[in-house]
Amino acid sequence: MTETVGNEAVLKTQNSLKRSIDDGVDKTDSPSTAVKRPVIVPACRPRLQYTPLKTGLCYDVRMRYHAKIFTSYFEYIDPHPEDPRRIYRIYKILAENGLVNDPTLSGVDDIGDLMLKIPVREATDAEILQVHTKEHLDFLSRTPQMTRDQLLKETEKGDSVYFNNDSFLSAKLSCGGAIEACKAVVEGRVKNALAVVRPPGHHAEPELAGGFCLFSNVAVAAQNMLKNYPESVRKIMVLDWDVHHGNGTQKAFYNDDRVLYISLHRHEPGKYYPGTIHGNYDRIGEGKGEGFNCNIPWPCGGLGDAEYLWAFEQVVMPMSREFQPDLVIISSGFDAADGDTIGQCHVTPSCYGHMTHMLKSLAKGNLCVVLEGGYSLDSIAKSALGVAKVLIGEPPDELPVIKQPKSEAVEIIDTVIRTQSKYWKCFKSTHANDGCSFKQKVTNTIINKNFPLQSAIRQQQMRHLTSEFSFVTLPLFKMDLPDDTVICSPNIYDSQAIIICVHDTPEIWAQRSRVTGTIDPSMSIIIDTTLDVIKWAFEKNYGVIDINIPQSLHEQDNYSAVTTAQEVLVFIWDNYLKYFPVLNKVAFVGIGDAHSGIVHLLGHRDTRSVVKSAISFIDQRPLRPLIPLVDESLADWYYKNSLVFASTENTCWGSDGNENKKPRKKFGRVLKCDSDGLNNNIEERFNEATDFILDTFEEWSDSE
Amino acid sequence: MTETVGNEAVLKTQNSLKRSIDDGVDKTDSPSTAVKRPVIVPACRPRLQYTPLKTGLCYDVRMRYHAKIFTSYFEYIDPHPEDPRRIYRIYKILAENGLVNDPTLSGVDDIGDLMLKIPVREATDAEILQVHTKEHLDFLSRTPQMTRDQLLKETEKGDSVYFNNDSFLSAKLSCGGAIEACKAVVEGRVKNALAVVRPPGHHAEPELAGGFCLFSNVAVAAQNMLKNYPESVRKIMVLDWDVHHGNGTQKAFYNDDRVLYISLHRHEPGKYYPGTIHGNYDRIGEGKGEGFNCNIPWPCGGLGDAEYLWAFEQVVMPMSREFQPDLVIISSGFDAADGDTIGQCHVTPSCYGHMTHMLKSLAKGNLCVVLEGGYSLDSIAKSALGVAKVLIGEPPDELPVIKQPKSEAVEIIDTVIRTQSKYWKCFKSTHANDGCSFKQKVTNTIINKNFPLQSAIRQQQMRHLTSEFSFVTLPLFKMDLPDDTVICSPNIYDSQAIIICVHDTPEIWAQRSRVTGTIDPSMSIIIDTTLDVIKWAFEKNYGVIDINIPQSLHEQDNYSAVTTAQEVLVFIWDNYLKYFPVLNKVAFVGIGDAHSGIVHLLGHRDTRSVVKSAISFIDQRPLRPLIPLVDESLADWYYKNSLVFASTENTCWGSDGNENKKPRKKFGRVLKCDSDGLNNNIEERFNEATDFILDTFEEWSDSE
Known part of the structure; x- marks a missing residue:
């Protein structure tokens, strides 16, 4: 606990440095100096010098050790989609484009003027247990000692997950990377951060791995920030644009009003992975968390920039501005990207840039992007570049094609707004009377005077x-x-x-x-x-x-x-x-x-x-x-x-x-x-x- | 013309430098180098080094010479709202907050690491004549030689304008400043620019000064860019958030499909200055310009952040993304700012920041902010700081209060969308059947089969x-x-x-x-x-x-x-x-x-x-x-x-x-x-x- 308090103190100093450009309220020099010693002061002396911060980057080659154990020759030709090269390809494209200075791509520490390397460490047991059960942690901690056969058996038993002897290490690094990235942002050491981590996390429920995910990285990181920075991080928004519903993250905060979880995902209805009703628009949180969970469930594939930007401007931005988060975490799967054969959507790299740009306007820019899914190596690299460019301060590229949002998407978004209008002022202006459903309206009033x-x-x-x-x-x-x-x-x-x-x-x-x-x-x-x-x-x-x-x-x-x-x-x-x-x-x-x-x-x-x-x-x-x-x-x-x-x-x-x-x-x-x-x-x-x-x-x- | 072509050449080189971070398409080294001389190349060499650019700033004390000739003692106490100190106060707050390094506030040339001083020059006759009539220019060119009585007589005759012997110089500098600011952005010398200029311009019609405006600064600058950079600037969006309708700018491009003019202003209906029907939502452009003029006419005062952000997300951003401008110019009056007694609206400095942030996502960040009105010296300074901070790369501040947009505003915005849905795909999804008015619908079909x-x-x-x-x-x-x-x-x-x-x-x-x-x-x-x-x-x-x-x-x-x-x-x-x-x-x-x-x-x-x-x-x-x-x-x-x-x-x-x-x-x-x-x-x-x-x-x- 002592360490925690210390952290918070450091944070405050650094944050005030970071936010040195204040609100411009006119303050005269303090009278004491003015009266006692009459010195010549310049007419205007800036109160604090502005120090531009870099964008943080988490990347560690050890996260490539977790890999599927090959059981047939065909897996060499057609490897498992959650491929260790995913994080390497993202790192490589950043270097190729001058965002990271690492000519040999070996993962050096000094990566140049634009980005700051954030060292990755293993998440501790205590951190993981803030979200996960002891049983789940214990199970994973046994995997390093398992035999090949045992690992294959566990792989078989799981819901779309695989294990090798390095899975536990990689998973702890992935989770620790997410924590460290958030921490660097919250403490004001970087202006924002990109955590290029794997295995992904948003499908891992408190008691269960699933959907290629072992630990719920973003959930653990968010819990960690709420606990360790209670004064500066009271509210966190998690925006999940992975094409799959983040059932794990949702579950971790379903009763929590401190975390607003918003997910855009294919749902059609409940047939798309993870294939449950929990990803539907009517899952709005429970108890204290009621109204702090927002699912935007696409009824079909094939969607792209038009629909995502529509969702952002109609739902995500008004709602999250009203929530006023202290930190925004993007659960950033790139499987809705154009070219991803699993997601079959068409979000372009520049659209990822535009969405990142919009989210940057929240929480005074305290934004941390954490990699989730995305299985086309080319697509995830280009998409991550689109995001990273905006993080370092570039404007997003122009959108290649302007389309009209599909009617299926517009309709579901309208349904989402109707559903959420009970909780958010921003939707009340247009849906004041939609709080109750048609059925209620009929039942309440038809008998009396309405026809x-x-x-x-x-x-x-x-x-x-x-x-x-x-x-x-x-x-x-x-x-x-x-x-x-x-x-x-x-x-x-x-x-x-x-x-x-x-x-x-x-x-x-x-x-x-x-x-x-x-x-x-x-x-x-x-x-x-x-x-x-x-x-x-x-x-x-x-x-x-x-x-x-x-x-x-x-x-x-x-x-x-x-x-x-x-x-x-x-x-x-x-x-x-x-x-x-x-x-x-x-x-x-x-x-x-x-x-x-x-x-x-x-x-x-x-x-x-x-x-x-x-x-x-x-x-x-x-x-x-x-x-x-x-x-x-x-x-x-x-x-x-x-x-x-x-x-x-x-x-x-x-x-x-x-x-x-x-x-x-x-x-x-x-x-x-x-x-x-x-x-x-x-x-x-x-x-x-x-x-x-x-x-x-x-x-x-x-x-x- | 030779000079023009030269400019364009310079521009292209510099723009490619500016956009050195490309779209991440994998290009191998050219075969000629690869084959002829086998040298050891590092695994990853960035194609071009990224060079961060500064934000341009136009400011020149000579624009303070234009001032109202005092005719009564009371004008000392209660000066004309278009007050020479307006631009000084903006410059001062930028310096106080460390954006500009100029301790003596004398208008030095080297202003530090964040902003680049763009020298202001007088607009030439040829430039002014691209928008204005010869008669108008001739009239203003006579003002330096006029006697005090003549000046007062002209001031009396005009529609809310005043003249002194320096008005012509200041007006030419203001107009030239707007041109140079746009030019610096288009040529890639700065990443964006802020032109702190006066007298303002958007009420000046081609043949007439009015509403404190002598030359239509933004219109002249836009015409100039279209003419001199025909390859790189084909389309310009002018976003006018001055609380008054920019009748002059609208008129200059009413038949032009190259300039999309969007204005948010008090209208109520036609009673607020400039008090004509031209500011209404149904003024959508004519001829080739039909569909390229968009007025968002507020039916009342007292509006603020909620309504402006609503308008931006519902109308301005979808429409302007679809327009795909090569350059965005903000006609930036700060008279809708909280504290302005003429505008009586409540837009906060952070909301100006949020709007600027949104507009930065267009045109690859090519954004030029040109001062128009705004009459509370405190309010305009704080508002301008809000804008400038976002221009240099800071995230916008959090909005102080989250309100529900007023119903009058929501309704007029819906009317605007209905009206514009005839021209813009982004509005077709929700207003496919609203292209024609109710009257048309009745006339067309009621006789046949509709009741x-x-x-x-x-x-x-x-x-x-x-x-x-x-x-x-x-x-x-x-x-x-x-x-x-x-x-x-x-x-x-x-x-x-x-x-x-x-x-x-x-x-x-x-x-x-x-x-x-x-x-x-x-x-x-x-x-x-x-x-x-x-x-x-x-x-x-x-x-x-x-x-x-x-x-x-x-x-x-x-x-x-x-x-x-x-x-x-x-x-x-x-x-x-x-x-x-x-x-x-x-x-x-x-x-x-x-x-x-x-x-x-x-x-x-x-x-x-x-x-x-x-x-x-x-x-x-x-x-x-x-x-x-x-x-x-x-x-x-x-x-x-x-x-x-x-x-x-x-x-x-x-x-x-x-x-x-x-x-x-x-x-x-x-x-x-x-x-x-x-x-x-x-x-x-x-x-x-x-x-x-x-x-x-x-x-x-x-x-x-």
Whole structure:
């Protein structure tokens, strides 16, 4: 403890030196000097001379000793991704670019004017035990004495980890390196630091190694700073941009309000390593730590600069500025880097530079970057260079390509903001009313005085069709649905040809106040996408059935809407269409989720004698397969007689680099629109759709 | 022209030196050296040694000669705000804090290790004429020879400018200083630069001085860079954070796509200097320059760090990163700084540092800061220090206070993003459908297949009141309004007491997809704020009249809604209420803009024999005065018998520091709610409002 207090004292002197450029408050010379001895003083004497500090660098060749024991020849050709050369390649690129002066790359101590070598030491047991269990430490401490077979057996047993006789040493050095790097920053010996260490740490949970990680380096370092510098380090932000979720770090501080953990990672949902629910956006910390954990879980791979910068400016920076950390640690995996085959993302070296630059604005520049994953040797070297250049004071490079952030990313970030808005002022301005979920809102108030909008919209639609085309209600006996669910043209019973429109409740185009979260109805429009189809059918003298499928009142659960569509269509077939005397041509037009009702009916009944075609507009909604319960040939028939228009953004087209992906036949003839949005898709393909219906109706006449 | 080409050559060599730390692509030594002479080369030789550059500083005492000719003694005590000491105080604080080494503050040439003095010269006629007209230049060139009287006469004639015999020299130096500072950055002699110059420039239009500005310094410098460095400077971003709109700079590049001009300024709307529409958000450039002008017009004063950082992260940074400028110039007025009595905003020195830090990430750090306005000598000095520290490489200080950005600011920024989303990819993700205005949307599509939402909502409301309380329609003969505008309880003709509810169309609480801009109706709720009032009245056995005032279908124009409310209420009074046989107690409840109908009626008819009270919930909407056309005593009567509940955020309460502002009597008894939002206001004050009605009804019974 004595040592601790001493440290703190040293720290304060040095920090005040480091921060010699003060806030510019005007202070006159102290009166005592001015009065006693009248000497000539210059008009202006700087209060303290500014001393630029270097950037710290942790690197030690001994961390290359931890390596996978080869068990087959192929491991020479295709080595384990967590490769000892990872740290060497980073050191090398720093030297090649003049940041480190070490021509022989041997790891010298004096590395020049820009960076300061921080000696690496082994983390002590006491330090490691601040985060890890005794059992975990004991297990690792036995590995140096294990036989090859024992090591291989433990390697086999673990969750994506390997061991050799040097693993314990390397792991303690890696952990100690992270501690020393943070310490040098906190004590003001360097302006910031880069710890080029391995094995990585953020997957190592208190009781368990995992995901190539043995000790939770960053967690141990953070605990160490909080303990040893209680006055100057009260709050730490850990920003984890490794492409994997840092489950170990999260767990170490899940109940702790002193450490804000923010992670950007692939999640999709829970399928990507480490593959648990703990990486989801709703994991926000517990107890005192509630609101101090923030996961930004990407729903897909293929993301890059646009999405990362979006996340930084929308979430990371406002939140962390509000947190006001005393130290920022980057858990810096480079596996989201362009070129990393495990991460399959496209973050460029300059984007890493931009993100580092942003984080440098926090905590008076007290920033420590600690290496985590990243498995393409070229990519991690370039990325680390991008970071290091910004650390020493260079501006970040220009971004090579400017793209629009993908909608999946924008949506999840919006969800994150909604979730975190309960805890952070910075998100309250735009999400003041989003603290409670839709479900709560419904439960709290719908009974008293609030009404769901969809019934109002359907009534409006019905009024229009009634007054314009004399539509009438088609009763759905015994089904618990609103009366206005199915309406039809009055000539339906005597029609030879009927167009059946099945659609979700029309969307609304609106301007929402970002502040109150409410919408001014006078500035909002119901976009009735089905009306064009109905008008067209009416002009052709076809009968028309219009079916509105109310969506379920539960967030992110349209299961009931899909089953409703299915039940309604089967009911109409079984109770009406089958008995219409002269009916011999039917075409379906499905819009939105409701189209699943069509696919269901066509698979469950043999409707081929009258149904001639089925058109669906599904925008970004999922494809629905036809399951041919009646007859195997139904699927072929469906493919021949259907058109399914999907948005250009529909995920069925695959992500980048997989442009020619083609959905299978059971989904019908799926066509890619050039546009996005139901309304736009229909506008774009209206003529193609109606021509197709006409063709199928025509063919039938011919063959008769 | 020869000189120009020469410059460009020098520039390229130096820039490559400056950017010696390259992108880390592995290049082997050239084969010629490698093959011919086999020498021992070290394993790693940096390609180019990194040479840190200083920050440039322009300062010249001669710019202090331009000063206002004193015409009264009071100008000694309270000098003109554009005070010659402005630049001295900035230079002094830099020296006091060790950034500049000049103990005698005399303006020496060698100023130490951190900054490099850039010599200031007069801008040439040719340079000035790149932006300004010959007439303007000729006029200023005559000022050195003018008599005192002539100078005073010109000062009188001008728009907030003054002249003395040195004005022309100082203005040319100020302009030349801006040029030289940019030049030093572009040529790579300094890493960035700070031009401490005056008189300022951004209000000077090509043909006219104005707003303390003689030549448009930044515009001239930008034109100069574009002309003289055509290869390396193709695009320039000018970021103007002076609290006033830079009309001069905007005008100089309004048709130019090479210069992106972004300005943050008080506008409110068009009332703040320079007081024209040109500073509004819809001024987006013309011709080739369309989409390259971005105004962020604050609707009020009192803003600070929260709003500026919000604007930077939401608008400035995404847009400017996408623009990819080769040079960034900050038109750096410090009149939005905390302590400036003209700007009345609260931007702190550390926030200026944070903004500078963000802008440093653009254009590979090529950043030139040019002084504009700012009139508190202390504030500008501290603010300039905040900027300068970041320029030399220090991290910005922590922000002193973290606040939530004000809703007015968030809303205008959202409007700016909507407006700019037509031109910038970065805004398309969240505002894809907002490119066209609501008006366009209505005009384009309403006739075909889209319906305004408000009629659907009113129908829903009517259905509910009809089925629950047997309400019926009250016809409005001859008025061109929907049938469902006025509905009432069936007992209305025989009631002694009637509650008349006048309201806007109910709001909707919804979640809007940030990507498509549409709203899922199944996830949206109509918030019917009037239903509680109607239920209460029904339980008391009062008659009820419910009046829905449809909002006008024109953006930001609710004039027609207000007049509709007035006409409807007068109509109901003249044609119904006056003739009801037993009616002797009426209370009005106004909700939203519609409440203006009540105030209008009470001023235009003497209703005092039956009307007992008038309650209004106006949220953030403007107060409406009662104009007593019948009898002067009406205003007193209204004050006594009304309660007007305004949101805690209503502007009638004044901005900060004016907490005790009290609206005048003609607006009724205005009370401040603790909450914001119609719904919340009503919930909070429902009992108070209904008790008040009961009291006024009671009193009447007593006095009878």
